[in-house]
Amino acid sequence: MLEEVFLPSTYGAGVPYELFARLRREAPVCRIPEPAFGPWREGPGFWGVFGHADVRHVLRTPSDFSSHLGATQIRDPDTAADLAFVQAMMLNTDPPEHGRLRRIVAAAFTPRAVRALERTVAERAATLFSAGACDFVEVAADLPVWTLAHVMGVPERDRRLLYDWASRVIGYQDEEYAGLATAEDLTPMGRLAVAARPTLRPGVNPRSRAALADMFCYAHALAGQARDDSVMGAMLAGGLTEAEFENMFFLFAVAGNETLRNGVPGGLLCLLEHLEEFARLRREPALIGSAVEEMLRFWPPVMDFRRTATRDLELGGQRIRAGEKVVVYHASANRDETVFPDPDRFDIARTPNDHVSFGFGPHVCLGAHLARVQMRAVFAELLRWRVRLAGEPVRLVSNFQNGLKHLPVVLEPMT
DSSP states (O other), X not given: OTHXXXXXHHHHSOOOHHHHHHHHHHOSEEEEOOOOBTTBOOOOOEEEEOXXXXXXXXXXXXXXXXXXXXXXXSSOOSSHHHHHHHTTSGGGOOTTHHHHHHHHHGGGGSHHHHHHHHHHHHHHHTTSOOSEEEEHHHHHHHHHHHHHHHHHTOOXXXXXXXXXXXXXXXXXXXXXXXXXXXXXXXOHHHHHHHHTXXXXXXXXXXXXXXXXXXXXXXXXXHHTTOOTTSHHHHHHHTTOOHHHHHHHHHHHHHHHHHHHHHHHHHHHHHHHHOHHHHHHHHHOGGGHHHHHHHHHHHSOSBOEEEEEXXXXXXXXXXXXXXTOEEEEEHHHHTTOTTTSSSTTSOOTTOOSOOOOTTOOGGGSOTTHHHHHHHHHHHHHHHTTEEEEEOSXXXXXXXXXXXXXXXXXXXXXXXX
């Protein structure tokens, strides 16, 4: 049973909320096996953490639960060199180093900076939809990719590269996403990046430097024409090492894209599966803010993150040894019945709503405010349309991202 928590195939059928609820009751911190699957080898197993309070404790205590020692993915990097490389990413650092890297790019995500983007985001959202049948996953992917390209200074012709890189890195456990290559009509530096794309044997970690050669080729080319007042300019002026720069670009290009690409379709599916709440939102559009928070709670785009114990310690009645993997399950914490009354009920007016979908503690998502702005813009626009399912949703096979690959819908303008 416990191996289901780890296996990506589990999540292709849906998040195992009933299993999570059982574990919160019976074994809120427990050992999870890490069996081999596909071309990927067996791992040593890890401690799964399922209750809201324990998840928050792990996330806010980097002195005990490090993001740096083994990085933040369940799977261990393949080699010591791969680990050393990804440890340069802001996501995979601990204080005080984490604070140094965060400050370099934080100016792009202050409330003031995001407010300056709000009108632009809203105008883009207003162009997304047209009458007829569509795959909402593909339609909704436009806004986060476009916004990210705008923030980073990526030319319009190259922004589809961001979509492809995120698909390969986040969706590598899913055959449909692992080899995705949709970018066409690229700029010269975009074509150079595509030419640098490596051919790798199955099972190679998609987060290794070798696997990301095309992304980093593009990052360095883009840096050569970056404006001083852009995010790329801030990276260059911040004194980053080459590995830090490449990893910062990776973090923006992937995390800044994939979270919304999964969260927006997931949010719509929540509404379509709870039509009384969709109707309520149409009657009370002022609830858009709390509705977005409930979508994030009910459909967390990121289901889990890994930490590594820095010392022998106890958590949830279990003795954890230094160096062991500790994986917190946001998807479980967001349904904790000790925090959320009637947690399996989707309630767009839920308050308080102390979900952990954007993390907690020093690593709380830097782009959370911008993500909320984009989600509010999309769903405010969707209130102008009648939306109905036109087929079965198809989930992403991933034990990390809570994603939809396809969401067929029909859109009709409200009269």
